[in-house]
Amino acid sequence: MQVPVTLKVSAFALFVMGVYTYYANSIPQLQSKPPEELSLEGGNVTPDQLVKAGEEIFKGKGTCEICHRIGQKGTRAPDLAGVGARAAKSKPGMSAKAYLIESLLSPAAHLVQGYPAIMPKVDKPPIALNRSEVWALTAFLESLGGTVTVKLDDIPKTAGAAPAGGAAPAAELKLPGDPKAGQAVFMGKGACIACHKAGPIGASPVGPDLTQIGKIQTPDYIMAKILDPASMGTVAGYPPGLMPRTFGQTLTAKEYLDVVSFLLTQKGEGPAAKK
Amino acid sequence: MPSFSHKDNAVLRTGAVAGQLVRAIWAGAMVLLLLQVMPALAQETAKGAEAYRAFPLFGSRLAVWGIAQIHLNFAAFILGVPIFAVIVEIMGMRTKDPRYDWLAHQFVKLVFAAFSTTALLGGLLLFLLIGYYPKFFSYLTGIFYSTMWIYAALFFLETFTVYLWYYGWDWLSGSRKWIHLGLGILANLFGTAILLISNAWVTFMMSPRGVDEAGKLTSLWQAINNYTWMPINIHRILANIVFGGTIAAAYAAFRFLSAKTHEERALYDWMGYIGNFVAISSLLVLPFAGYYLGREIYSFNQTMGITMMGGFMSWLWVLQAILIGVLFIGSNYYLWLGMERIPGAERYRKYIPYLIMVLAAGFMVWATPRSMVVTLQESRAMGGTHHPVLGFLGVMSAKNTAVNLMILTTFLSFLLYRRANRISVKPWAGMGMAAQWVIFGLAAVIVTFYGVYGYFVESIVRIGFSVYQVMAVLGAIVLVMTIDIPMFKGARSTGTIRWGQIPPRSQYVLILLAVTFTWLMGLMGFARSGIRQHWHVYGVMRDTSVDAVTPALGYAANVITTVTAIFFAMVFFIFWLGSLGEKGKHPHGMGPATAGSSEDRR
Numbered sequence: 001m002q003v004p005v006t007l008k009v010s011a012f013a014l015f016v017m018g019v020y021t022y023y024a025n026s027i028p029q030l031q032s033k034p035p036e037e038l039s040l041e042g043g044n045v046t047p048d049q050l051v052k053a054g055e056e057i058f059k060g061k062g063t064c065e066i067c068h069r070i071g072q073k074g075t076r077a078p079d080l081a082g083v084g085a086r087a088a089k090s091k092p093g094m095s096a097k098a099y100l101i102e103s104l105l106s107p108a109a110h111l112v113q114g115y116p117a118i119m120p121k122v123d124k125p126p127i128a129l130n131r132s133e134v135w136a137l138t139a140f141l142e143s144l145g146g147t148v149t150v151k152l153d154d155i156p157k158t159a160g161a162a163p164a165g166g167a168a169p170a171a172e173l174k175l176p177g178d179p180k181a182g183q184a185v186f187m188g189k190g191a192c193i194a195c196h197k198a199g200p201i202g203a204s205p206v207g208p209d210l211t212q213i214g215k216i217q218t219p220d221y222i223m224a225k226i227l228d229p230a231s232m233g234t235v236a237g238y239p240p241g242l243m244p245r246t247f248g249q250t251l252t253a254k255e256y257l258d259v260v261s262f263l264l265t266q267k268g269e270g271p272a273a274k275k
Numbered sequence: 276m277p278s279f280s281h282k283d284n285a286v287l288r289t290g291a292v293a294g295q296l297v298r299a300i301w302a303g304a305m306v307l308l309l310l311q312v313m314p315a316l317a318q319e320t321a322k323g324a325e326a327y328r329a330f331p332l333f334g335s336r337l338a339v340w341g342i343a344q345i346h347l348n349f350a351a352f353i354l355g356v357p358i359f360a361v362i363v364e365i366m367g368m369r370t371k372d373p374r375y376d377w378l379a380h381q382f383v384k385l386v387f388a389a390f391s392t393t394a395l396l397g398g399l400l401l402f403l404l405i406g407y408y409p410k411f412f413s414y415l416t417g418i419f420y421s422t423m424w425i426y427a428a429l430f431f432l433e434t435f436t437v438y439l440w441y442y443g444w445d446w447l448s449g450s451r452k453w454i455h456l457g458l459g460i461l462a463n464l465f466g467t468a469i470l471l472i473s474n475a476w477v478t479f480m481m482s483p484r485g486v487d488e489a490g491k492l493t494s495l496w497q498a499i500n501n502y503t504w505m506p507i508n509i510h511r512i513l514a515n516i517v518f519g520g521t522i523a524a525a526y527a528a529f530r531f532l533s534a535k536t537h538e539e540r541a542l543y544d545w546m547g548y549i550g551n552f553v554a555i556s557s558l559l560v561l562p563f564a565g566y567y568l569g570r571e572i573y574s575f576n577q578t579m580g581i582t583m584m585g586g587f588m589s590w591l592w593v594l595q596a597i598l599i600g601v602l603f604i605g606s607n608y609y610l611w612l613g614m615e616r617i618p619g620a621e622r623y624r625k626y627i628p629y630l631i632m633v634l635a636a637g638f639m640v641w642a643t644p645r646s647m648v649v650t651l652q653e654s655r656a657m658g659g660t661h662h663p664v665l666g667f668l669g670v671m672s673a674k675n676t677a678v679n680l681m682i683l684t685t686f687l688s689f690l691l692y693r694r695a696n697r698i699s700v701k702p703w704a705g706m707g708m709a710a711q712w713v714i715f716g717l718a719a720v721i722v723t724f725y726g727v728y729g730y731f732v733e734s735i736v737r738i739g740f741s742v743y744q745v746m747a748v749l750g751a752i753v754l755v756m757t758i759d760i761p762m763f764k765g766a767r768s769t770g771t772i773r774w775g776q777i778p779p780r781s782q783y784v785l786i787l788l789a790v791t792f793t794w795l796m797g798l799m800g801f802a803r804s805g806i807r808q809h810w811h812v813y814g815v816m817r818d819t820s821v822d823a824v825t826p827a828l829g830y831a832a833n834v835i836t837t838v839t840a841i842f843f844a845m846v847f848f849i850f851w852l853g854s855l856g857e858k859g860k861h862p863h864g865m866g867p868a869t870a871g872s873s874e875d876r877r
Contacts (some may be wrong), residue, residue, distance in 0.1 A: 002711045002777070003531070005533040006531045006847075008532075009529055009532065009783075009786060012783055012786060012787075013786060013843060014840065016787055016791065016837070017790060017794055017836045017839060017840065019599070019835045020594070020791075020794055020832060020833075021829075021832045021833060023594065023597070023827075023832075024594055024828045024829050024830035024831070024832030025832060025833075026829075027590050027593070027594075027828065027829075029827035029828065029829050029830075030590070031824055031825065031826060031827045032589075032805070032808045032809070032825035033809075033824050034808070034809030034817075034818065034819075034824060058617065067740045091428075096770035115319075151501055185512075209725070256413075
């Protein structure tokens with residue numbers, strides 16, 4: 001009697017899959033919508049419209065909410081409630097809007113105390129907001145406790161200038177240092193190798209692996225980190241105060257520039273980049 | 276052919292097999308032809324032709340999704356089954372038990388039947404991609420063109436090797452058995468190479484490397500060896516073995532349920548047991564491969580990792596955990612049911628409730644939604660936004676602990692099963708068993724200790740802890756087996772296993788496992804490609820088609836169920852075709868002891 005068994009087995013299999021399907025349909029249905037391109041250049045928009053557009057970007061295309069919350073302690077990133085007011089005092093000599101724009105375009109330039117440098121540059125892939133969108137977003141952030149003053153011209157022309165899929169590489173900073181000599185400092189006089197690994201060089205797990213540091217961090221950050229590690233906050237998962245604070249005194253200016261240039265070449269593309 | 280094992284059907288089977296081969300070659304030739312014209316096509320599209328075309332009725336995405344998934348299921352099957360067919364063949368050579376050789380041959384037969392279908396589906400997928408995603412596909416071709424040739428060539432080699440392996444079974448027996456085994460191993464090497472190449476394409480889309488910001492190729496090797504390539508390779512090889520095992524076990528279950536004689540039942544009961552055994556062995560390590568993959572995704576791109584575990588996909592992992600729970604609990608249940616056919620197993624029945632409790636608790640922890648990597652801030656913030664009681668259990672520490680304990684439990688079930696009908700005659704047996712229990716206990720304590728301690732350290736340190744947990748579990752498995760094997764050498768038997776005397780519901784468990792695992796593969800396929808969201812190649816090439824929305828889980832589940840049902844229907848049909856050739860062969864002694872062609876051979 002082949003037929004009944006076939007039937008029974010098929011019915012059973014369909015039932016099992018039916019249960020999974022039912023469950024999958026009964027939980028919250030979250031879609032991931034592709035972002036809309038927003039262009040406000042040249043048009044007349046009221047601050048209200050701008051803030052509204054910014055809020056939509058915040059919740060949608062910007063994917064900010066996977067890290068930030070407003071009015072609630074975020075899980076991975078600071079609460080942004082009141083950031084429009086707080087921003088004016090965040091960095092001495094910097095206006096609120098300038099600070100906010102910097103937070104978006106080069107998040108690592110100033111880290112909020114206690115948070116690691118995981119915030120992506122919003123005008124670069126994968127978020128890849130264009131200039132109008134950065135403008136609207138800044139307006140929205142200003143509106144959180146402050147007043148909206150940002151103009152399109154405040155957003156650097158270079159922001160988002162490189163649309164995904166056909167972009168010129170971001171302008172690279174040229175330092176007068178010599179990476180080769182820097183590598184020697186890294187392994188020799190600086191003794192960085194005692195705590196760090198950089199590509200194929202070194203293996204110490206004491207400090208973070210620097211194999212990709214040139215890709216994930218700005219020159220500013222690296223320069224400051226070497227001179228005064230505490231000023232840049234502590235990389236998550238590592239003890240604060242371990243990285244020596246004395247390199248400003250022990251390294252010559254040339255050695256310092258060399259080692260920074262060397263680190264900037266660490267883009268994680270060497271064969272040893274992956275463990 | 277010097278000798279035919281099944282003379283009565285030799286002609287019929289030769290005809291069918293030759294037909295298979297012709298179809299496989301035809302499909303391969305189509306693929307080669309396409310490769311030939313691809314550069315021309317690519318140029319066409321580069322000239323500004325449209326980037327997408329719409330597939331009639333249900334759209335291009337669904338067409339590609341469905342065909343890709345069915346193709347993948349078949350591919351996983353024809354790659355996974357040979358791996359353990361070889362293992363079974365080796366077991367047969369070592370134990371001289373002809374059953375194993377028969378079984379290996381059966382498995383390869385199943386693979387053989389699925390070969391040309393796989394190739395045809397692959398060709399169809401290629402057509403769809405070229406036809407409906409021309410711009411994207413020409414970009415991918417531009418990067419990986421050279422590897423596509425190797426892929427096609429390997430496919431031919433694989434086809435012929437499996438052909439020889441299958442057909443030469445009787446010819447290369449006896450003193451030439453080694454050559455035959457070599458063929459099996461060679462077929463697996465080709466198969467794995469094929470897998471590695473196609474994984475490079477897929478993982479490149481997910482975590483591109485070796486291209487500059489404009490998407491131009493700078494290093495082919497880096498494009499291949501991107502962040503997720505190795506983890507996916509490992510993950511897929513392991514999963515393919517599980518998959519092959521569960522399908523073979525389901526096949527055996529089906530044959531068991533429709534068997535008419537006791538001998539047939541005994542034989543297929545045994546086959547199902549072996550298939551399931553192989554599947555479970557591989558399933559035990561799969562979670563670790565999964566964590567490795569997750570870690571690489573995080574190190575490729577934080578945002579991608581977070582979107583995957585905490586963003587729009589977070590619920591997917593709850594569903595995944597449920598499926599994995601079903602797999603673990605199901606396979607334990609199967610072992611317990613299997614003990615009923617072993618005289619002497621009553622002694623161990625009292626342990627089962629405790630095992631159930633551990634499994635159920637582990638299952639609950641695992642199914643608690645929570646992201647995988649947690650920062651210190653997160654654990655401080657925890658409480659409000661999560662489940663008041665279970666929320667705390669959902670962090671990675673707890674999950675690792677739970678899964679490790681579940682693995683230990685499953686191993687314990689297996690151990691009890693192993694000794695069900697045996698009584699050790701060694702004078703040191705008492706001490707040996709005590710030592711085993713101590714090892715089990717220690718492993719459980721180590722796993723739990725690091726699980727709890729994990730809450731008090733930062734994430735980087737905690738990730739290191741999972742290594743200790745895994746080492747403890749693996750170490751325990753090795754140590755316990757080192758004691759177990761000599762301890763039960765020459766043991767007194769309380770009766771032989773009564774193969775075939777297992778309740779039919781055990782066979783439904785095997786089918787449940789196969790269906791669940793296949794469904795899980797569909798789900799993980801959705802996760803892997805859905806995580807790119809609106810990108811064809813993450814961060815490099817946008818998906819600007821009408822289908823750029825990544826659908827929600829419910830929709831995905833509907834697709835997965837449909838695809839899985841079609842897949843099983845096709846498999847069923849192919850197996851049925853295969854069984855036509857063996858009609859009338861059953862009546863003469865297929866009982867386990869004297870099974871199969873190895874007997875005819877003499």
